[in-house]
Each structure stands twice: as structure tokens, then as C-alpha cells.
Amino acid sequence: xxxxxxxxxxxxxxxxxxVTLRCHQTENHRYMYWYRQDPGHGLRLIHYSYGxxxxxxxEVSDGYSVSRSKTxxxxxxxxxxxxxxxxxxxxxxxxxxAGGNEQFFGPGTRLTVL
Amino acid sequence: GQNIDQPTEMTxxxxxxxxxxxTYQTSGFNGLFWYQQHAGEAPTFLSYNVLxxxxxxxxxxxxxxxxxxxxxxxLKELQMKDSASYLCAGGGSYIPTFGRGTSLIVHP
Numbered sequence: 265x266x267x268x269x270x271x272x273x274x275x276x277x278x279x280x281x282x283v284t285l286r287c288h289q290t291e292n293h294r295y296m297y298w299y300r301q302d303p304g305h306g307l308r309l310i311h312y313s314y315g316x317x318x319x320x321x322x323e324v325s326d327g328y329s330v331s332r333s334k335t336x337x338x339x340x341x342x343x344x345x346x347x348x349x350x351x352x353x354x355x356x357x358x359x360x361x362a363g364g365n366e367q368f369f370g371p372g373t374r375l376t377v378l
Numbered sequence: 379g380q381n382i383d384q385p386t387e388m389t390x391x392x393x394x395x396x397x398x399x400x401t402y403q404t405s406g407f408n409g410l411f412w413y414q415q416h417a418g419e420a421p422t423f424l425s426y427n428v429l430x431x432x433x434x435x436x437x438x439x440x441x442x443x444x445x446x447x448x449x450x451x452x453l454k455e456l457q458m459k460d461s462a463s464y465l466c467a468g469g470g471s472y473i474p475t476f477g478r479g480t481s482l483i484v485h486p
Contacts, residue, residue, distance in 0.1 A: 297473070306465065306478035307421070322473075354420060361472035363409045363428050369420035 267291055270355050270370040278378050283342040285373050287355030289335075295358045296338040297367065298322075298330060300351040307354065313338055314361075345377045382477035384466050389483045390456055398451045398480045400466030410468035412440050412451045415479065421465055424451070456484050 267290030277283050287296060297312040299322075309322030311330040319330050327349060329341045342349055355370040383401045390396040402410065409428040413421040427433055427442035427449060439452040451464055461484045467474035 299476075304478065307467075307476040309473060309475075312473060364426045366411065366423035366426065367421075369422070371420055 268357055268368055268370040270373050274374045276376045277345050280344050283345050285340045285353055287338045287370055289357050293357040293359050297356040298340045299354045302351050347377050350377045382466055382475055384477045384480045387481045392456055392484055392486050394456050395454050398464050400449045402447050402468050410442055410449045411474055413465040415463045458484050460484050
């Protein structure tokens with residue numbers, strides 16, 4: 265299994281508080297991604313990174329920011345959490361964007377915003 | 379973004395064969411993935427198709443028709459442990475767009 269972990273695995277927070285989720289990999293993969301998964305919507309890309317300090321927005325980036333200061337860590341921050349951000353968040357990694365390069369997913373973080 | 383369409387739910391009997399379909403927009407196509415996701419777990423990679431035809435991997439096969447914007451995942455000799463969501467992902471971007479997933483329920 266690819267070495268990819270997420271922390272925390274579960275979090276309950278209140279509306280308006282900042283939240284940071286961490287993704288850590290031991291595979292030295294270049295690409296890292298944050299997705300959210302909600303019933304009826306499937307996996308939606310929030311942000312991704314193509315190298316240290318190189319990030320770009322996905323389709324649902326509003327209300328989220330990311331940072332990648334080291335190859336192995338990719339942080340997702342909700343500056344001021346809202347109830348609409350209650351979701352399961354998955355981090356993923358891949359070696360490249362070349363065709364056929366599969367993504368390996370972390371175990372997920374279940375976030376509840378009250 | 380890419381429009382990926384797949385059925386929401388399917389049921390099948392243990393030991394049977396089931397086919398899960400996926401359609402996508404053909405413009406700018408860059409390959410199609412299938413992932414399996416058990417309840418409460420992370421998605422895991424099953425297959426990738428970029429050329430037309432059938433790719434077989436044990437009990438699972440995946441088919442692609444580029445001209446029709448169509449793929450299917452074929453599961454043979456169904457087992458109870460195959461009950462899961464099956465995610466189709468693809469598109470014109472190098473980062474695939476995921477469909478909403480097909481929840482497969484296998485019953486005895």
C-alpha cells in the first residue's frame with residue numbers, strides 16, 4: 265500500500281473556526297490532491313499541488329486554501345468553517361499526470377461543522 | 379469540466395455477472411479509470427483504459443469505446459465482498475473528473 269496518511273481522521277468543529285487537515289506521504293510522489301466526497305456528488309477536486317510551493321485550484325476551491333512546504337506534506341485549511349463544508353475529505357497522490365498514472369488515496373478525514 | 383455519467387445503484391446475485399456502464403464527453407479525452415470504494419474506506423485503483431477494447435484482470439474487465447464515449451466495468455463470479463461503490467473517472471484534463479459512483483449491492 266502507498267504510504268499516505270491523513271490527520272485528524274475525525275473532527276467536529278463549530279461554524280466560524282479555522283480547521284487544518286494534514287496529508288502526509290512517504291512515497292516521494294510529485295502530485296498531491298485534496299478531494300471532498302459528499303452523497304450525490306462523488307469526489308470533487310478542491311486543490312492540487314504539482315510540487316513544493318506549487319498549487320492550483322480545483323472545481324470547488326472557494327473557502328479552502330492549501331500549502332505545500334515539503335514534498336511529503338500537503339495541508340488543507342478552512343479559514344472559517346461553514347456547515348456546507350461538512351464532508352469526508354480525501355487526500356491523494358500520484359507520480360505524474362501522464363496517462364494511466366493512478367491516484368493513491370489516504371484513509372479520509374470525516375469533518376463535521378456544527 | 380468533463381461530464382461523467384454512471385448509474386446510481388445496481389443489485390446483483392452472488393456468482394452472477396454484472397456490467398456497470400459509464401459515459402463521458404469525448405472531446406479532449408485522456409483515458410478512463412475505474413476505482414473501487416468500500417463503505418467507509420478510500421477508493422482503490424482497478425483499471426485504466428485509453429485505447430478501444432477490453433482489458434481483463436482476473437474477475438474484473440474494463441471496456442472502452444472512444445468513438446462512443448462509453449466504458450463499462452464487468453465483474454464476473456460476483457462475491458459478497460464486491461459490494462462497494464465503483465467510480466468511473468476520466469476526461470480531457472490530466473486530472474480525471476470523477477463520476478458520482480455506482481453503488482453495487484451483491485446479495486446471496
